[in-house]
Amino acid sequence: MNIIETAQKAKTASLQMAAISSDIKNQALQAMAKALTNNAAAIFEANHADIARSQSENLDAPMLKRLKFDESKLQSVVDGIASLELLADPVGHVQQATLLDDGLELRRVSCPIGVIGMIFESRPDALVQISSLCLKSGNAVLLKGGREAIETNRVLTKVIAEATIAAGMPEGWIQLLETREDVNAMLKLDQYIDLIIPRGSNAFVQYIMQNSSIAVLGHADGICHLYIDSAADIDMAVKVAVDAKCQYVSVCNATETMLVHSNVAKVFLPKLKAELDKHNVEIFGCERVAAIIPDVTPATDTTWKTEYLDYKVSIKLVDSIDEAIAHINKYSSRHTESIITADANAAQRFMDLCDSGSVMWNCSTRFADGFRYGLGAEVGISTSKIHARGPVGLDGLQSYKWRLKGNGHIVADYANGTKTFKHKPLNN
Amino acid sequence: MNIIETAQKAKTASLQMAAISSDIKNQALQAMAKALTNNAAAIFEANHADIARSQSENLDAPMLKRLKFDESKLQSVVDGIASLELLADPVGHVQQATLLDDGLELRRVSCPIGVIGMIFESRPDALVQISSLCLKSGNAVLLKGGREAIETNRVLTKVIAEATIAAGMPEGWIQLLETREDVNAMLKLDQYIDLIIPRGSNAFVQYIMQNSSIAVLGHADGICHLYIDSAADIDMAVKVAVDAKCQYVSVCNATETMLVHSNVAKVFLPKLKAELDKHNVEIFGCERVAAIIPDVTPATDTTWKTEYLDYKVSIKLVDSIDEAIAHINKYSSRHTESIITADANAAQRFMDLCDSGSVMWNCSTRFADGFRYGLGAEVGISTSKIHARGPVGLDGLQSYKWRLKGNGHIVADYANGTKTFKHKPLNN
Numbered sequence: 040m041n042i043i044e045t046a047q048k049a050k051t052a053s054l055q056m057a058a059i060s061s062d063i064k065n066q067a068l069q070a071m072a073k074a075l076t077n078n079a080a081a082i083f084e085a086n087h088a089d090i091a092r093s094q095s096e097n098l099d100a101p102m103l104k105r106l107k108f109d110e111s112k113l114q115s116v117v118d119g120i121a122s123l124e125l126l127a128d129p130v131g132h133v134q135q136a137t138l139l140d141d142g143l144e145l146r147r148v149s150c151p152i153g154v155i156g157m158i159f160e161s162r163p164d165a166l167v168q169i170s171s172l173c174l175k176s177g178n179a180v181l182l183k184g185g186r187e188a189i190e191t192n193r194v195l196t197k198v199i200a201e202a203t204i205a206a207g208m209p210e211g212w213i214q215l216l217e218t219r220e221d222v223n224a225m226l227k228l229d230q231y232i233d234l235i236i237p238r239g240s241n242a243f244v245q246y247i248m249q250n251s252s253i254a255v256l257g258h259a260d261g262i263c264h265l266y267i268d269s270a271a272d273i274d275m276a277v278k279v280a281v282d283a284k285c286q287y288v289s290v291c292n293a294t295e296t297m298l299v300h301s302n303v304a305k306v307f308l309p310k311l312k313a314e315l316d317k318h319n320v321e322i323f324g325c326e327r328v329a330a331i332i333p334d335v336t337p338a339t340d341t342t343w344k345t346e347y348l349d350y351k352v353s354i355k356l357v358d359s360i361d362e363a364i365a366h367i368n369k370y371s372s373r374h375t376e377s378i379i380t381a382d383a384n385a386a387q388r389f390m391d392l393c394d395s396g397s398v399m400w401n402c403s404t405r406f407a408d409g410f411r412y413g414l415g416a417e418v419g420i421s422t423s424k425i426h427a428r429g430p431v432g433l434d435g436l437q438s439y440k441w442r443l444k445g446n447g448h449i450v451a452d453y454a455n456g457t458k459t460f461k462h463k464p465l466n467n
Numbered sequence: 468m469n470i471i472e473t474a475q476k477a478k479t480a481s482l483q484m485a486a487i488s489s490d491i492k493n494q495a496l497q498a499m500a501k502a503l504t505n506n507a508a509a510i511f512e513a514n515h516a517d518i519a520r521s522q523s524e525n526l527d528a529p530m531l532k533r534l535k536f537d538e539s540k541l542q543s544v545v546d547g548i549a550s551l552e553l554l555a556d557p558v559g560h561v562q563q564a565t566l567l568d569d570g571l572e573l574r575r576v577s578c579p580i581g582v583i584g585m586i587f588e589s590r591p592d593a594l595v596q597i598s599s600l601c602l603k604s605g606n607a608v609l610l611k612g613g614r615e616a617i618e619t620n621r622v623l624t625k626v627i628a629e630a631t632i633a634a635g636m637p638e639g640w641i642q643l644l645e646t647r648e649d650v651n652a653m654l655k656l657d658q659y660i661d662l663i664i665p666r667g668s669n670a671f672v673q674y675i676m677q678n679s680s681i682a683v684l685g686h687a688d689g690i691c692h693l694y695i696d697s698a699a700d701i702d703m704a705v706k707v708a709v710d711a712k713c714q715y716v717s718v719c720n721a722t723e724t725m726l727v728h729s730n731v732a733k734v735f736l737p738k739l740k741a742e743l744d745k746h747n748v749e750i751f752g753c754e755r756v757a758a759i760i761p762d763v764t765p766a767t768d769t770t771w772k773t774e775y776l777d778y779k780v781s782i783k784l785v786d787s788i789d790e791a792i793a794h795i796n797k798y799s800s801r802h803t804e805s806i807i808t809a810d811a812n813a814a815q816r817f818m819d820l821c822d823s824g825s826v827m828w829n830c831s832t833r834f835a836d837g838f839r840y841g842l843g844a845e846v847g848i849s850t851s852k853i854h855a856r857g858p859v860g861l862d863g864l865q866s867y868k869w870r871l872k873g874n875g876h877i878v879a880d881y882a883n884g885t886k887t888f889k890h891k892p893l894n895n
Binding site for chain 2: 054055057058061137139143145151152190233234248249252254272275278279280282283286287385388390391392394395396397398399400401402403405407411412413414423425426427428429430438439440441442443444445446447448449450451453454458
């Protein structure tokens with residue numbers, strides 16, 4: 040089957056999925072979990088083959104670790120499926136209801152998007168998470184995983200497809216793509232595919248965003264900022280700064296740049312440095328920072344645009360909150376920004392004017408995450424302002440349609456003045 | 468100023484507009500309406516110049532009519548601004564609120580998208596409508612109108628900019644682009660422009676959609692369907708069919724194709740033809756239609772893909788509701804589809820499975836419109852499933868951001884088990 044046939048089949052399946060009941064979807068999720076457990080031996084065997092081949096190809100250690108799909112990964116995806124079952128069905132939610140006129144009722148109702156093209160990295164557990172999210176939200180999915188995980192992904196897709204189709208899902212709702220050419224072809228198939236979600240390196244996501252005629256949901260990089268205001272509680276600022284930078288450095292919501300108000304810099308920076316030294320964090324700073332604390336690598340033009348994903352941080356002094364906001368709106372990747380201040384007006388101003396998906400007050404940027412936000416499972420984090428923004432859960436996999444119910448109503452009656460619209464809110 | 472400087476200026480303005488109060492925005496709308504009235508003479512003079520030049524260039528009569536901006540058009544845009552003032556501010560609406568943990572409160576709050584690139588046809592009144600919608604929704608706007616309306620658009624933009632900036636809007640929030648090169652350049656400026664809204668011909672909108680690296684909201688064509696089910700009330704079906712086809716033929720929500728269940732075709736089609744004949748509607752039909760009524764032009768491969776925008780209609784017999792749904796999902800432009808039936812299950816199935824922005828039961832496709840839907844002003848109609856779908860009002864010009872308020876909360880406490888999330892709904 041070529042990519043166009045594959046996409047057409049997914050489209051056909053997606054049209055049927057729009058009308059599948061919550062019960063059937065939850066039964067299919069149960070069947071998925073059970074089949075994964077029952078086929079554990081075959082899955083692990085395929086994964087061993089992937090790991091052996093990747094080792095012989097000298098794949099690096101972090102990649103090998105991510106590639107591994109063992110008992111604990113299996114348990115974790117099975118637990119994830121169980122928690123997804125408990126979440127409310129996002130389809131069919133009445134978002135708005137209006138009585139246009141007697142007997143003419145309009146409702147805006149959530150519905151699945153259609154076909155999702157998902158491109159992800161080496162982790163085979165991502166395949167299970169993504170497909171279960173798509174199932175629950177009523178979307179068909181075309182999956183393209185990393186080449187190194189090909190054997191594992193094949194077995195997983197086969198097991199999931201067989202179990203869920205037997206439980207009532209339409210043929211073709213989940214399909215695996217295997218070549219890089221398929222990905223490039225997919226980016227042009229806007230007739231069949233409604234949304235592309237890429238996960239991977241900055242360069243990879245940017246490539247997808249710039250070469251797709253289909254809408255793309257995701258983020259290329261995460262240059263998050265922490266601003267220490269002149270009215271900051273200094274001990275709180277140090278505690279949050281250490282968490283935002285050091286709690287987990289290799290993730291998109293870790294803080295990369297700290298902006299410090301000059302009024303508090305002389306008190307804050309030495310305390311911060313003492314704590315960052317415990318984690319061996321390298322500091323890149325402006326000259327004014329270097330004048331206050333030692334061991335500062337001079338900042339260059341690229342410093343403020345750099346996502347380290349490492350024990351490194353950029354620090355700059357600013358003389359006002361507006362200077363901080365301007366710096367953020369210039370250099371941020373629009374992911375997450377936080378202000379530390381005791382001044383409610385300053386916090387309001389910062390949160391109103393920073394043009395990012397998540398804006399925070401007196402807490403760590405590391406909270407920007409679908410699970411921590413209480414969304415349950417997470418598709419990813421979007422830095423776009425169109426459709427979904429910030430951490431994206433099942434809601435981000437929904438569109439809506441307008442449903443209008445009449446009794447022979449025609450527009451001519453309203454155009455010629457025989458009737459007039461009432462436009463009253465309805466109780467769903 | 469070149470296009471990049473123009474776009475940067477709009478971006479800067481948009482960042483400030485995110486925090487402008489409802490009162491200031493409404494005062495700016497009032498100032499806009501007053502200034503338009505006060506400058507009526509200058510506006511009409513510019514419009515006369517545009518019309519005179521366009522006449523000498525042999526612009527066709529319908530275009531000349533749309534180009535005209537006279538007392539009645541002025542009154543209509545001033546009335547439109549007044550009704551916009553009365554609508555609720557779409558910015559700052561709390562869509563979701565969650566207590567993540569004691570003292571850690573998350574809110575998803577609507578906010579402006581940023582910079583809107585609006586490309587529209589000859590009608591200068593569209594410039595006023597669009598800029599007032601952008602103002603109310605807190606968005607900066609780059610406007611590109613038709614070349615034939617250039618003098619009128621210049622005066623309108625100058626009058627609106629001066630009045631609204633004096634009333635508190637930021638410099639650069641509304642700017643006019645004048646060349647086709649500017650449009651092509653704009654489509655690449657995803658760094659500064661967040662959404663493109665094109666209005667115009669099918670070919671033009673498709674060109675924009677295929678050449679923009681920025682999200683595009685709109686519709687290229689409107690191939691809307693009316694399906695007459697076997698359980699239809701025949702008189703209702705005839706009445707709705709005439710309205711859907713003939714009430715106003717040159718608009719996107721007029722029905723272009725009727726699908727008729729074979730069980731009712733022999734009764735319905737002659738009655739329909741008698742009514743369509745009064746409007747001189749040409750019928751393109753399948754062989755089975757031609758066997759029931761006379762004067763049917765044989766349908767070809769392209770018939771079902773044709774948007775007539777004229778007194779012409781395509782008619783096809785089908786043997787089941789599922790055949791009708793399959794035809795619609797194959798040929799529809801995903802704008803609007805309606806079913807006529809007394810069978811609630813059939814209506815439900817049709818509305819669930821037709822993959823279009825508006826799905827209707829026992830009423831005319833002509834209702835698919837922002838004003839009729841009670842949205843107040845309308846930006847346009849979207850056939851995309853991402854972001855906004857169907858008729859788009861002020862809501863479609865909104866994004867959202869996540870606002871998290873803490874008290875020194877750090878992620879480490881949750882990662883090491885010292886604290887656990889509560890994830891309780893909050894009352895906004």
